[in-house]
Amino acid sequence: MDIVTLSRLQFGLTTVYHFLFVPLTLGLSWFVAYFQTRYYQTRDEDFRKLAKFWGKLFLINFAIGVVTGIVQEFQFGMNWSEYSRYVGDIFGAPLAIEALMAFFMESTFLGIWIFGENKIPEKAHLASxxxxxxxxxxxxxxxxxANGWMQHPVGYVINEVNGRAELVDFFALATNPKGWLFFWHTIAAGFTAASFLILGVSAYHIFRKQNVKLFKISFHTASIVGLIASTLVFFGGHTNGQFMYETQPMKFAAIEAHWETSSAAPFSIITIGDLSGKQEIWSLRIPYVLSFLACNNFTCEVKGTDDIQAEYEALYGPGDYVPLIVVTYWAFRIMMTIGLLMMALTALFLLATRGKYENAKWMKWVPWVIALPYLANSSGWILTEMGRQPWLVQGLLKVEDGVSPNLTVVDLWISIIGYTLVYGALAVAMVYLMKKYIKAGPDAALHESVDVAPTLVGSQE
Amino acid sequence: MSYELLQTIWFILIAVLWIVFFILEGFDFGVGMLLPFLGKKDEERRAIINAIGPTWDGNEVWLLTAGGATFAAFPHWYATMFSGFYLALFLLVIGLIIRGISFEYRSKDANPKWRHTFDWMISIGSFICALLLGTAFTNLAHGLPINADMIYTGNLFTLLNPYSLLGGVTMVAVFLLYGATFLTLKLEGELRERAREFSKNLYVLAAIVVVLLAFFTYTSTDITTKIGINPGFTPLATIVVILVTTFFINRKMEGWAFLSVATHILLTQVSFFTLMFPRVMISNLNPEWSLTIYNASSSQYTLGVMSIVALIFVPIILAYQGWAYYIFRKRISTDKKTLVY
Structure with missing residues (x-):
């Protein structure tokens, strides 16, 4: 493999891995804050236990999100130096602002939250x-x-002298509709991921008749939040798709395996392609539906990949402008199927909470739902990023032109293998701790460690 | 503001980000490296980690911000440095990962093997970070094979020249001393005295390598042509400050000892950035090919926008981080009831 392929592989691996942990951080932090606030208001010990219990799981997850995030920030320069030169004038700004506005805040106040209990006023601890x-x-x-700008560049000019993109309108960058649509979709997906973890873990304990009262509170809260959030994910995704139809028609056509331009475009239920991943052998389609999804109109024209390819060749010169359709197509279908399934499940769970669901046999199977958001979130990013191929910045810079020219295949194999080993070990430790703390339950979470074997170490409480 | 002034301001601002990072995270790295050597019993190790526990993560963000700000203000500097130092930075990132995760995970299981493993990962991770950052910074001063297209043409072994390795060892030694003086200031009882003994021994090592590094800076950088044989006040003060630290350590003036190592780090960085200015990456193939604040920077517009952002957020960050240090200002005892985790 060449350095472009290896660099892409590494970026894909490290980014998908990083994003396994991020959604849970985004969503679970609000749940912890909510339960701690309820304790502050009601002085009900149950809420304190819930804040502590979900807080422990939050911390175990958060740590990996933070450390793998370092790689994210560094690898633009490390692996994509020509990209960094070309877009740094624009793309660096949101990254620096992210550090100044957000990283400092979350890291500093997390330290205060973990260590500050009983050292600072309770209100300040809650605020943290x-x-x-x-x-x-x-x-x-x-x-x-930042990513939205790569999909839909705004507020820039190409400087003819130094040949790079330069920012001319920060306001346009900060209000890029693509970025805000992503934000809507992602934050809602974060709440969904947290809701499904809480649903699964709560069901695990309820089924075993442990701390039933506590976990019924959790289950009920998470099914409400999960239903709202997964619905918002759906509408966010739908709006995102319509924006994509306007701004990234190739990606839109590629995720639908929509080859030929048509009005009253059909939606593909299933398409079987050949080994190139870019040709169709057989498909089953429903007419009108794709047009409706694209523009709320059953007969609007949806361009196909063949026409867009011809159009792009005329515009950007020869080359293959069609993404790997087999990936975008199936990633989209996995994401959407799971998304709809999660809406349906949360609705059913919410209905169930009106009855005596704690004795239901199906509760045994609920813990498996924890896996759903992980599959959907990963598929979502894979289709978003691979659907933009061959572009790194839509219409401006191709992936092959963004890679660091000084790297060797050996450099890349060293880092890919290194990251894989370390990330694998992190996952093992994380899953071990998660399982341990989940099984130990909320009473144990009140103590510093859930281990109860004082002979093992000198410092048990 | 003129373009040149903005470029200078951003050079200074990035220098400030690095300086704050080294001053804050420097003792975290030192404490991390010392952890398995200084702490014998589990609660001792926990007390040591508690001394930096609430703030290390916030300190590390200064590094991420330095990286992000370099990207935003000097994209070519960011691109050339990060791709040029590829394997070194890969190892640095691994060091940061294993250290960061270990702080969070080591006390979450009581198995002594588990804790022992993570304690050593904290130590090794901190060591890797200090060694590589020191090596990287001395390489910047030393000059690197950078071609006319701003592309680094060396490999990992180019970075491992004797001068830069000495720079790496110096950063390790100074941070070890810094960590020991910090712990003398933050701990109580026997552990505090042990940290004091460590700082006495580490002082000797740090003083020797600092003086050596200063000497070889004359032979390995262009300091004589750029600044002259007489380096001026700051570099000389850097040496003086590290030399007087022994006085404070021996007099048990631990606050002063800590401050004087911190001042040494501050002055070292100021000397370094003064030597670099206005260059940010020195080419040893041809001085014309060096990256400077003028040919590596973002546009005037972006620098202007980022200046406003920095002006708003940096004071806020300093305020709440200062508050965090104020909250956790007390000494840490090995009494289990007061330990967190």
């Missing part, structure tokens, strides 16, 4: 978890505005 939640979500905003 809210600031952690606000900080992490603000960080999502700025990185998504």
């Amino acid at each position: 978890i809210w600031l952690v939640a606000i900080g992490s979500n603000l960080s999502a905003l700025w990185i998504l505005l």
Whole structure:
């Protein structure tokens, strides 16, 4: 493999991995803040236990999100130096603002929240978890505005002298509709991910008749939040799709395997392609639906990949402008199917909470739903990023022109193998701790460690 | 504001970000490296981690901000440095990852093997970070093979020249001393005295390598042509400050000892950035090919926007980080009831 392919592979691996942890951080922080606030208002010990219990899980997850985030910030320069030169005038700004506005806030106040209990007034301690939640979500905003610019560049000119893109309108960058649509979609996905973790873990304990009262509070809260959030994810995604239809027609056509331009465009239920991943053998389609999804109108024209390819060749010169359709097509279908499934599940869970669901047999299977948001979130990013291929910045810079020219294949294999090993070890430790703290339950979370084998170490409480 | 003035301001601002990072995270790295050597029992190690626990993560953000600000203000500097130092930065990132995760995970399981492993990962991770950052900074002063297209043409071994390795060792030694003086200031009882003994020994190592590094800076950088044989006040003060630290350590003036190492780090960085200015990456193939604040920077508009952003947020950050230090100003005892985690 060449350095472009390897650099893409590494970026994909590290980014998808990083984003396994981010949505949970984004969503779970609000739940912890909410339960701690309820305790502050009601003095009900149950809420204190809930804040502590979900807080522990939040911390175990948060740590990996933070450390893998360092790689994210560094690898633009490390692996994509020509990209960094070309767009740094624009793209660097949201990254720097993210650090100044969000990273400092979440890290500093998380430290205060963990260590500050009983050292600072309770109100300040409560405020600090809210600031952690606000900080992490603000960080999502700025990185998504940065990514939004790569999908839909705004507020820039190409400087003819030095041949790079330069910022001329910061306001346009900060209000880029693409970035804000991503933000809507992502924050809602974060709430959904947190809701599904809470639903799954709560069901685990309720089914085992442990702390039923506490976990019924959690289950009920998470099914309400999960239903609202997954609905917002759906509408955010839909709006995103319509914006994509206008601004990235190739990506839109590619995720639908829509080859030929048509009015009353059909929506593909299933398409079987050949081994190139870019040709169709057989498909099943419903007419009109794709047009409706694209522009709320059953007969609007949806351009196909063949026509856009010809158009782009005329505009940008020869080359293959069609993304790997087999990936975008299936990633989209996985994401959407799971998204709809999550809406349906949360609606059912919410209905169930009106009855005596704690004794229901199906509760045994609920913990498996924890996996759903992970699959949907990863698929979503894979289709977003791979759907933009061959562009790094839509219409401005191709992926092959963005890579660091000084790197060797050996450099890249060293880092890919290194990251994979370290990230693998992190995942093992994280899953081990998560399982341990989940099983130990809320009473144990009140103590510093859930281990109860004083002979093992000198410092048990 | 004129373009040149903005470029100078941003050079200074990025220098400030690095300086604050080294002053704050420097003792965190030192404490991390010392952890398994200084702490024998589990609660001792926990007390040591508690001394930096609430603030280390916030301190590390200064590094991320320095990276982000370099990207925003000097994209070519960011691109050339980060791609040029590829494997070194890969190792730095691994160091930061294993250290960061270990602070959070080490006390979440009582198995002594688990804790022992993470304690050593904190130590090794901190060591890797200090060594590589020191090596990287001395390489910047030393000059690097950068071609006319601003592209680094060396490899990892180019970075491992004796002068830069000495720079790496110096940063390790100074941070070890810094960490030991910090712990003398933050801990109580026997552990505090042990940290004081460590700082006495580490002082000797730090003083020797600092003087050596200063000497070799004459032979390995262009200081004589750029500044002259007489380096001026700041570099000389850098040496003096590290030399007088022994006085404070021996007199048990631990606050002063800590402050004097901090001042040494501050002055070292000021000397470094003065030597670099207005260059940001020195080409040793051809001085014309060096990256400077003029040919590596963002547009005037972007620098202007970022100045406003920095003007708003940096004071706020300093205020709440200062508050965090104020909250956790008390000494840490090894009494289990007061330890967190």
